[in-house]
Amino acid sequence: MSTHVQKPGWFTVNVLNRLVAWLTGRGLSVWGSRVLAVRGRRSGQWRTTPVNLLIVDGERYLVAPRGHVQWTHNMRAAGGGELRLGRSVEAFTATEVADDDKPPLLRAYLGRWKAEVGVFFKGVGPASSDDELRRIAPDHPVFRITVRS
Template sequence: MSTHAVSAHVRKPGWFTVQVLNRSVAWLTRRGVSVWGSRVLAVRGRKSGEWRTTPVNLLTVDGRRYLVAPRGHVQWTRNMRAAGGGELHLGKHVEEFTATEVTDDDKPAILRAYLKRWKAEVGIFFDGVGPDSPDTELRRIAPDHPVFRITAAN
């Protein structure tokens, strides 16, 4: 779990992101086409127990895989904390996994790698911090961006 109290900092995506980008990426990913590491995350709702899905970017750093929440403490991150894992879908391939939340102190290198790969897509959610920003800036924003290390269940 995060070493800092959970912030209420959440950035809502704009209309174009929700209606066009997310839907397009999810549509392609459901058909087996990964767009820059995209997957469809399925995680059980913490209250309903129903499966909830959202497109995510799967990041690999030093052989470990991570899910980063660029928009902050959103529903899928709350559900992930409660469920402790979920499924990643790419077409018909489904991978079950367990998730461990990364501490804020361990996030800078992961956030840097994430921004290096997807800044054009999600940079607006990082308050001007980019892949070339100093570690102090990455640590400053770390509490606002949950990161989960994922491990295949089998």
């Protein structure tokens, strides 16, 4: 497994993420944003971060543009979490997508959010070949999420 991680800078952590989380917490989705809540793999405490919810062919996905970050490790351990938008909370289970199955999902993700996250994808974009997308796939975890009923 890849260990690729691109840590956010001070401005992202202290301004952008907080602003998006604040707006999303009040029910205003910014380009599909949600607040992801996942139990910490060691502490058991809820950990939150803003994410972009990707929908492809009616299926829902979370993509980690910055790589194997804390929420991805926690998601693997917990097997799911919650997506929050305002007062709406959806509990879900998560299944990690295999690298060979990621190219169309990464293409769709980059097609929607390249301006925001493209810098984390090593020059690969929505018009890139499947081979180029497959090359970077190990660096970007993708989870299919299924809402619990």
